Amino acid sequence: MAMSKKTKIWLIVLATPLMLIALGAIAAKLYFTGDRLKAIMIPKIEEATGRTVFIKDISLSVFPTLAISLDSLKISNPPGIKFERDEFVSLENLRLKVKILELLRDRLEISYVILNHPKIYLELRKDGRKNYSGKGQVSPQKQSGGRGTGELLLSSLEINDGEIESVDKKFDSRLLITGLNQTTRVESKPGENTILIEGTSRAGKVSYGSLGAWYLKEQPLEASSRLTYDMEKDVLSLDSISAKLRELPLTARGTVSGLQKDTMMLDISVTSPGIGMAQLLSLVPPEMLKQAKGLSSSGDVKFSLTVKGPSSELLNPGTKCSFTISEGKIQYASLPKSITNVNLSGTFDKPSAPVGMTGIGSFSISKFSASLGGNDLNGKLSMTDFSDPYIAGSFSGSANLNEVKDFYPLEQGTELAGTMKANISLEGKIKTPENIKANGNIEFQNVTIKSAGTSKPIRNLNGTVTFSKGLVESKLLTLNIGESDLNISFTLRNYLGLALENASKGGGIPSATVTLNSGTLRTADLTAEEGAPSAGAEKKKGPKKTGGLAPGIDIDANVTVGKLVTEKFTFNDAHGTLSLSKGIMNLKNFSVKAFQGTIQTKGTLDMRDTVKRPFDLDLSITSVESNSMLPNFTSFGNYLFGKLSMNTKLRGDLNDTLGLNPNSLLGEGNVKIAEGKLSGLPIAQKLADFTSLSELREVNFKDWTNAFSISNGKFIIKDLKITAGATNFLVGGSQGLDGSLDYTLNLKLPEDVSGRLKLPGAAGELSQFFKDKDGRVNLNFQVGGSNSDPVLKLDTQAQQDMAKKALEQKATDAKQKLENDLKKKAEEGLKKLFKRP
Numbered sequence: 001m002a003m004s005k006k007t008k009i010w011l012i013v014l015a016t017p018l019m020l021i022a023l024g025a026i027a028a029k030l031y032f033t034g035d036r037l038k039a040i041m042i043p044k045i046e047e048a049t050g051r052t053v054f055i056k057d058i059s060l061s062v063f064p065t066l067a068i069s070l071d072s073l074k075i076s077n078p079p080g081i082k083f084e085r086d087e088f089v090s091l092e093n094l095r096l097k098v099k100i101l102e103l104l105r106d107r108l109e110i111s112y113v114i115l116n117h118p119k120i121y122l123e124l125r126k127d128g129r130k131n132y133s134g135k136g137q138v139s140p141q142k143q144s145g146g147r148g149t150g151e152l153l154l155s156s157l158e159i160n161d162g163e164i165e166s167v168d169k170k171f172d173s174r175l176l177i178t179g180l181n182q183t184t185r186v187e188s189k190p191g192e193n194t195i196l197i198e199g200t201s202r203a204g205k206v207s208y209g210s211l212g213a214w215y216l217k218e219q220p221l222e223a224s225s226r227l228t229y230d231m232e233k234d235v236l237s238l239d240s241i242s243a244k245l246r247e248l249p250l251t252a253r254g255t256v257s258g259l260q261k262d263t264m265m266l267d268i269s270v271t272s273p274g275i276g277m278a279q280l281l282s283l284v285p286p287e288m289l290k291q292a293k294g295l296s297s298s299g300d301v302k303f304s305l306t307v308k309g310p311s312s313e314l315l316n317p318g319t320k321c322s323f324t325i326s327e328g329k330i331q332y333a334s335l336p337k338s339i340t341n342v343n344l345s346g347t348f349d350k351p352s353a354p355v356g357m358t359g360i361g362s363f364s365i366s367k368f369s370a371s372l373g374g375n376d377l378n379g380k381l382s383m384t385d386f387s388d389p390y391i392a393g394s395f396s397g398s399a400n401l402n403e404v405k406d407f408y409p410l411e412q413g414t415e416l417a418g419t420m421k422a423n424i425s426l427e428g429k430i431k432t433p434e435n436i437k438a439n440g441n442i443e444f445q446n447v448t449i450k451s452a453g454t455s456k457p458i459r460n461l462n463g464t465v466t467f468s469k470g471l472v473e474s475k476l477l478t479l480n481i482g483e484s485d486l487n488i489s490f491t492l493r494n495y496l497g498l499a500l501e502n503a504s505k506g507g508g509i510p511s512a513t514v515t516l517n518s519g520t521l522r523t524a525d526l527t528a529e530e531g532a533p534s535a536g537a538e539k540k541k542g543p544k545k546t547g548g549l550a551p552g553i554d555i556d557a558n559v560t561v562g563k564l565v566t567e568k569f570t571f572n573d574a575h576g577t578l579s580l581s582k583g584i585m586n587l588k589n590f591s592v593k594a595f596q597g598t599i600q601t602k603g604t605l606d607m608r609d610t611v612k613r614p615f616d617l618d619l620s621i622t623s624v625e626s627n628s629m630l631p632n633f634t635s636f637g638n639y640l641f642g643k644l645s646m647n648t649k650l651r652g653d654l655n656d657t658l659g660l661n662p663n664s665l666l667g668e669g670n671v672k673i674a675e676g677k678l679s680g681l682p683i684a685q686k687l688a689d690f691t692s693l694s695e696l697r698e699v700n701f702k703d704w705t706n707a708f709s710i711s712n713g714k715f716i717i718k719d720l721k722i723t724a725g726a727t728n729f730l731v732g733g734s735q736g737l738d739g740s741l742d743y744t745l746n747l748k749l750p751e752d753v754s755g756r757l758k759l760p761g762a763a764g765e766l767s768q769f770f771k772d773k774d775g776r777v778n779l780n781f782q783v784g785g786s787n788s789d790p791v792l793k794l795d796t797q798a799q800q801d802m803a804k805k806a807l808e809q810k811a812t813d814a815k816q817k818l819e820n821d822l823k824k825k826a827e828e829g830l831k832k833l834f835k836r837p
Contacts, residue, residue: 179204299328642676
C-alpha cells in the first residue's frame with residue numbers, strides 16, 4: 001500500500017537526527033586519523049609518565065560506541081637507568097571510550113578503559129633506583145577541571161588477561177600475578193564529595209617469595225571490593241574487601257588517608273574468619289603435597305594481620321600478625337592413621353621504620369605440638385633481627401619410626417624402622433654458629449633408614465648424639481651399611497655450616513675429629529650408586545661429576561679396619577690417620593696388609609672429582625707376593641713370582657672404581673725381589689729357543705734389583721740385575737703400557753753350557769769370543785716387539801771386534817816369531833864364523 005504524504009513527512013523528521021549522527025560519525029572517523037590521534041595522545045601520556053611511549057597503531061571506532069583503539073602500546077622505563085627489562089608497561093590492545101566534544105578541543109577525557117593482556121613490570125634495583133617512580137601525578141580536582149564531582153575522567157575500567165611482576169632486588173622479594181581479569185566501576189553523586197569504587201578481580205596464578213624461591217606458588221585468587229574516597233578529607237575507606245586465596249577466605253577493612261600527600265597513613269586489618277586446616281593446607285605448594293591425594297584435615301585456624309603507620313618511598317608501615325591452630329587433625333586417605341593434636345601459635349611483628357632499616361622485626365612460634373599415635377612431638381622457635389638473625393628454639397619428642405608410614409605417605413622405596421628420641425635446645429646468631437649454644441641429645445635405637453635413591457640402607461644404628469658448648473659429639477655410634485660395619489666416635493664443630501651457607505662463611509667450614517673402627521668396610525657401600533635408567537629413557541651424556549666425598553667438611557680421622565674391600569682389591573688390618581679438607585684426603589702413614597705383605601702409604605688423594613681422582617703418594621711395599629700384586633697393574637706380573645719390596649713415589653689418577661688409570665701415571669722408585677722365579681715369560685721362551693737352552697724357560701733366581709721411573713706411558717728400567725745361580729741377567733730400557741718392548745739384555749751363562757749353546761749366525765770361530773776371562777758365556781741382545789710376542793736380535797759386534805783383534809794379534813805374533821828365528825840363526829852363524837880353533 002502506498003504511504004500517505006503525512007507518513008512520509010514523519011519518516012523524514014525521524015530519520016534526520018539519525019542521518020546527522022551517521023554523518024557526524026563519518027566526519028569524526030575522517031577527521032581523527034591515526035596520525036592526528038597519536039599527535040594528541042602520545043604527548044599527553046609521555047607528559048604524565050615522563051617515559052617514552054610507542055604505539056603501533058591507533059584508530060577511532062564509532063560502533064558500537066565512540067572509542068579510541070590502540071594496538072601494541074609500550075611505555076619505557078625511566079631514561080638513563082638500566083633495568084632487567086626494557087619496558088615498564090606493554091599491552092596488546094587498549095580501548096578508550098572518550099568524549100568526542102572534548103577531543104575536538106584537543107582535550108582527552110576518558111570514561112571507560114579496556115586493557116587487553118597488559119604486562120606491568122616493577123623493579124627496585126639494589127641501589128634503590130626503581131622503574132616505577134611517579135611523575136606528573138594529577139589530583140582528582142585537577143583532572144576534573146575543578147568542577148567538583150559532577151564529572152569524572154574514568155568511570156569504568158576493565159582488564160583482560162593481565163600480568164603484573166614486581167621484583168625487589170634490594171630487599172629480596174618477588175611477586176608475580178598472571179591471568180588477571182578485573183572490572184571496576186567508579187561513580188559519584190552530584191553535590192557530594194565522595195567517590196564510590198566497586199570492582200571484582202580474578203587472578204589465575206599468584207606467586208610470592210624471594211628471588212631464589214617461592215613461598216606461595218601459583219595460587220588462584222578472586223576478590224570483590226567496595227571503596228569510598230572522600231576527596232575533601234583525602235581519605236580512602238576500605239568498606240568491604242573479601243577475597244579467597246585458593247580455598248582460604250580473607251577480609252580486609254580500614255582506611256588510607258593522605259593519598260594526595262607524599263606520605264600516606266595506613267590503618268588496615270586483614271582477617272580470615274572461620275577457616276579450617278584444609279583451607280590453610282591448600283596453600284602448600286603442590287610438589288610438597290604430591291603424595292597428599294585424598295588429604296583431609298580439621299581444626300580451628302585463626303589469622304589476623306594489621307598494617308598501620310606511615311607509608312611512602314622512605315617509610316614502611318608497621319605490620320603485626322598472629323596465627324593459631326587448635327586441635328588440628330590430618331588424615332591421608334590411603335593411610336590407616338591420622339596425625340592428631342596439632343596445635344600451633346605464633347606471631348610476626350615488624351614496626352614502622354624507614355625503608356631499608358635493618359635489625360628490626362621478630363617472628364616466633366611459641367607453641368607447636370602434634371601426635372603420631374603414641375609419638376608426641378613438641379617445639380618452639382623465635383627469631384629476631386632478620387638481617388642478622390638471632391634464634392632461640394627447642395624441640396623434643398620420640399618417634400617409633402616403624403609407625404611413620406601409617407601417618408605420613410613416604411616416597412616409594414623409603415624404609416624407616418627403630419626408635420628415635422630427641423631433646424634439643426639452641427640459642428644464638430646463625431651467622432656465627434660457633435657461638436650458638438646448643439644443648440640436648442638425639443638417641444637412636446636399632447634405627448634403619450633407607451631412601452628411595454639409595455640401594456644400601458643404614459641399619460642397626462645405635463647410639464647417642466649430644467649437643468653442648470657449640471659441639472656435636474658421640475662417644476659411640478654403631479651401624480651397618482650393606483656388608484660394612486662401623487663403630488664411630490666423633491666431635492663436630494660448626495655443624496650449622498653443613499646446612500647454612502652463611503653459617504659456613506661466618507664461622508668457617510664444619511670440622512670433625514673422628515675415630516672409626518670397622519671389622520669389614522666396603523667402599524662400594526659408602527658411595528652412591530646411579531639408578532638404572534627407566535625403560536625407553538634416552539641415554540644422555542651428563543656433565544662431569546664433581547663434589548666427591550664430603551666437600552663441605554674438614555675431617556681428622558684415626559681409622560682401624562679389619563678388612564677393607566675396594567672395587568678391585570681386598571686389604572687386611574688397615575690402620576692409620578688421615579685428614580680430609582675441602583675434598584682432599586691426606587694419608588698419614590696409612591698401612592694395610594695385602595698380597596701377603598705390607599703396604600704403607602702417605603700422600604694426598606683428591607676426592608672432589610668423582611671421575612678423576614688425582615693422587616700423589618709415597619709407597620713403601622714390603623714382602624708382598626709379586627704374582628698376587630703385579631698382575632693388577634701389568635701383564636708382566638703374571639710370570640713373576642717372589643717376595644717383592646719396593647719404595648716409590650707415584651702420581652696419577654684413580655678411575656671411578658678406585659682403580660689405577662695407567663696413562664696418568666708418573667713416578668720413580670727401587671725394587672727388590674728375593675727367592676723368586678720367572679715362569680712362562682714369553683721373552684724367556686724366546687731365549688730358550690734362540691740358545692737351545694731349555695733351562696731358560698723357567699728361571700729360579702735368588703735376587704732381583706732394579707731402579708725405575710714412569711713417564712709418557714712407559715716403565716723405564718735402570719740397572720735391572722737378576723742373579724740365578726751361575727746365570728745372570730742385566731737389563732736396561734723401557735716397556736710401554738701398551739706392552740711394547742725396547743730393552744738391551746746381557747745374559748751371562750755358566751761355562752758348562754757352552755757345549756750345548758747353539759747361536760744362529762754365530763757358528764765357527766766367533767763362538768769362542770762369547771766367553772769372558774772366567775770362561776762364562778756373555779750374550780748381548782736387543783729386545784723389541786711386544787710383551788706377548790717379543791723379538792730377539794743377537795748383538796755380535798763385540799765378538800766381531802774381538803775376532804779381528806785376535807787375528808791381528810796372531811799376525812803380529814807370527815811376524816815377531818819369524819824375526820826372532822832369523823836373528824837367532826844369524827847369531828849362531830856369527831859365532832861359528834868367529835869361532836877360534
